[in-house]
Amino acid sequence: MVTSRSDKWFNAVIYVILVLIAVAAVFPLLYVISMSLTPYSEVVKNGGFIVLPRKISFEAYERIFADPALGRSMLVTVIVTVGGTLVNMIFTTLAAYPLSRRNLPGRTFFLLYMVFTMLFSGGLIPTYLVIQSLGMINTLWALIIPGAIATFNVLILKSFFETLPEELFESARIDGAREFRILWQVAIPLSLPSMMTVGLFYMVGHWNSFFSAVLYITDTDLNPLQVVIRNMLLLTQSSELQAEITVPTAAMQMAAVIAGSLPIIAVYPFIQKHFTKGMLLGAVKG
Amino acid sequence: MVSMKQHVNLHAHSPRSAGNMPGQRLRRLSAEIWKMRALYIMLLPCLIWYFIFKYLPMYGVVISFKDYNFAEGIFGSPWADPWNKHFKMFFESPYFSQLLTNTLLISLYKLLFGVFPSIILAIVFFECRVGWLKRWVQTLSYMPHFLSWIVIYGISIAFLSETTGLLNRWITETGGSAIPFLNGTEWFRSILVLTEIWKDLGWGAIIYLAAISSIDPTLFEAAKVDGASRLRMIWHITLPGIRNVIILLLILRIGSILDAGFEQVFVFYHPRVYEVGDIIDTWVYRTGLEQMNFSLGATVGLFKSAIGFVLVLGANKLAKRWGGSIW
Numbered sequence: 001m002v003t004s005r006s007d008k009w010f011n012a013v014i015y016v017i018l019v020l021i022a023v024a025a026v027f028p029l030l031y032v033i034s035m036s037l038t039p040y041s042e043v044v045k046n047g048g049f050i051v052l053p054r055k056i057s058f059e060a061y062e063r064i065f066a067d068p069a070l071g072r073s074m075l076v077t078v079i080v081t082v083g084g085t086l087v088n089m090i091f092t093t094l095a096a097y098p099l100s101r102r103n104l105p106g107r108t109f110f111l112l113y114m115v116f117t118m119l120f121s122g123g124l125i126p127t128y129l130v131i132q133s134l135g136m137i138n139t140l141w142a143l144i145i146p147g148a149i150a151t152f153n154v155l156i157l158k159s160f161f162e163t164l165p166e167e168l169f170e171s172a173r174i175d176g177a178r179e180f181r182i183l184w185q186v187a188i189p190l191s192l193p194s195m196m197t198v199g200l201f202y203m204v205g206h207w208n209s210f211f212s213a214v215l216y217i218t219d220t221d222l223n224p225l226q227v228v229i230r231n232m233l234l235l236t237q238s239s240e241l242q243a244e245i246t247v248p249t250a251a252m253q254m255a256a257v258i259a260g261s262l263p264i265i266a267v268y269p270f271i272q273k274h275f276t277k278g279m280l281l282g283a284v285k286g
Numbered sequence: 287m288v289s290m291k292q293h294v295n296l297h298a299h300s301p302r303s304a305g306n307m308p309g310q311r312l313r314r315l316s317a318e319i320w321k322m323r324a325l326y327i328m329l330l331p332c333l334i335w336y337f338i339f340k341y342l343p344m345y346g347v348v349i350s351f352k353d354y355n356f357a358e359g360i361f362g363s364p365w366a367d368p369w370n371k372h373f374k375m376f377f378e379s380p381y382f383s384q385l386l387t388n389t390l391l392i393s394l395y396k397l398l399f400g401v402f403p404s405i406i407l408a409i410v411f412f413e414c415r416v417g418w419l420k421r422w423v424q425t426l427s428y429m430p431h432f433l434s435w436i437v438i439y440g441i442s443i444a445f446l447s448e449t450t451g452l453l454n455r456w457i458t459e460t461g462g463s464a465i466p467f468l469n470g471t472e473w474f475r476s477i478l479v480l481t482e483i484w485k486d487l488g489w490g491a492i493i494y495l496a497a498i499s500s501i502d503p504t505l506f507e508a509a510k511v512d513g514a515s516r517l518r519m520i521w522h523i524t525l526p527g528i529r530n531v532i533i534l535l536l537i538l539r540i541g542s543i544l545d546a547g548f549e550q551v552f553v554f555y556h557p558r559v560y561e562v563g564d565i566i567d568t569w570v571y572r573t574g575l576e577q578m579n580f581s582l583g584a585t586v587g588l589f590k591s592a593i594g595f596v597l598v599l600g601a602n603k604l605a606k607r608w609g610g611s612i613w
Contacts, residue, residue, distance in 0.1 A: 007515075049452065098326070226437075
């Protein structure tokens with residue numbers, strides 16, 4: 001293939017843009033990691049943080065994990081992420097499967113019943129009052145149950161179930177299988193990739209969520225990870241943190257930021273394709 | 287086996303016999319429902335969940351017309367006098383125009399400066415002929431989407447903080463004076479837009495890339511034979527090919543224009559920037575839950591929901607013209 005000169009220029013511009021994008025996505029994180037590893041001596045020597053410190057230390061991490069609040073909050077987040085995703089998947093599947101059956105009487109009504117909540121909501125305050133009256137304030141349930149179903153994910157899963165061939169269900173029914181068994185032994189195994197996509201979306205959502213905790217949790221023992229990190233970022237002026245002379249405050253803050261994002265970054269490359277697929281599934285719908 | 291056959295037969299005849307005999311139809315319907323009872327049982331917990339967590343709060347908006355107090359609850363609290371007391375209070379307060387301006391401006395800036403970079407990136411991905419480079423950059427550029435706003439706020443501190451931020455260090459080293467990116471009112475909205483772009487630039491490109499990939503490849507081949515340059519092809523084939531998708535997404539975004547990014551603003555803002563950064567959602571949170579003015583908070587929330595509802599319906603109607611809708 002002959003490439004003309006203008007074509008070469010065109011390609012060059014494309015490559016430069018792509019490299020810049022990659023750097024823009026990665027450099028901030030690398031710099032945060034570098035900051036979190038910078039000991040105080042380096043900061044003094046250079047008059048501040050630099051991109052590549054000569055000496056590194058893990059003391060910032062040791063210090064933030066010495067505070068039991070961080071470990072406890074991680075435990076809370078893990079419990080909410082695992083338990084919450086489980087609840088999400090059960091509810092979402094149980095909603096999506098019946099609605100994927102086109103001959104279900106009342107299907108349109110049920111769909112409307114769900115989709116309407118995407119268009120209109122009672123708002124923050126009434127929702128809070130309902131959750132309060134259920135006695136969920138200051139329990140981990142408040143972080144799991146009110147978000148048990150994301151209508152959007154129900155629609156994604158429903159549209160996937162709809163693509164499964166009808167004959168499959170027919171033959172299972174002829175073999176005498178009940179609906180619950182068909183769901184469990186036919187529909188779910190065939191939809192594992194889609195279920196995984198939806199599950200991963202829920203999981204990341206739980207891991208990153210902080211606002212429901214701001215709303216419903218006042219007991220500091222039940223604070224999830226993101227809330228604790230936020231508190232650390234806001235506590236710049238705290239005398240307790242500034243008394244440290246071996247580790248800069250900012251290094252500890254950045255160590256907390258890394259602790260909050262590392263699990264996601266670590267698993268992200270492996271699950272990335274599920275996410276993009278889910279995005280497209282949703283887009284086809286949307 | 288036998289019942290299976292009956293089922294099939296019923297279906298085969300249903301179009302012709304429907305409507306003739308209502309009694310028979312009703313009986314058939316109830317038989318159908320009974321046969322599918324397991325599906326309804328599956329659906330039941332979800333229906334209850336929607337009722338409690340979505341529809342009860344919708345009923346709860348009645349406190350906009352009441353003087354809510356904790357002791358008497360949603361049902362027992364006395365009605366407001368006059369009924370539109372809280373609405374009036376909000377519309378006449380100085381907050382009204384400030385909140386609306388902030389919400390709309392932040393939302394519009396994000397729309398304006400967020401959509402086009404994603405489209406350009408999608409075109410760049412499509413034009414990249416080096417497979418591994420494309421895949422790597424795609425993976426890396428989607429990643430920020432999965433970071434929480436707290437984490438992104440932390441990263442912003444690393445770069446933009448007045449004292450330790452990398453950017454301000456460069457500025458001071460070259461003789462300038464540090465800029466309060468995160469603490470001042472001047473930069474606040476720009477920082478919101480910038481961090482949003484950083485988070486969702488790549489992620490937003492996915493949908494446009496999918497649209498570009500579905501353009502008929504013979505169009506490109508024909509243009510190539512005619513000697514069109516690649517820039518010309520982008521202008522005359524790629525962009526027109528995804529025009530409908532672009533318009534559709536823009537319309538849908540306008541439908542949710544009152545959502546300026548609650549979590550993001552909540553994480554980034556503080557009292558000094560309320561003037562430029564306080565949006566409807568954050569105000570509702572502070573008024574309703576921090577100052578315990580439940581009725582006023584619910585009123586403003588209802589105001590937002592109602593306008594949002596109309597906008598989404600309108601947007602969807604418009605979107606149908608371009609061959610797509612939310613439902």
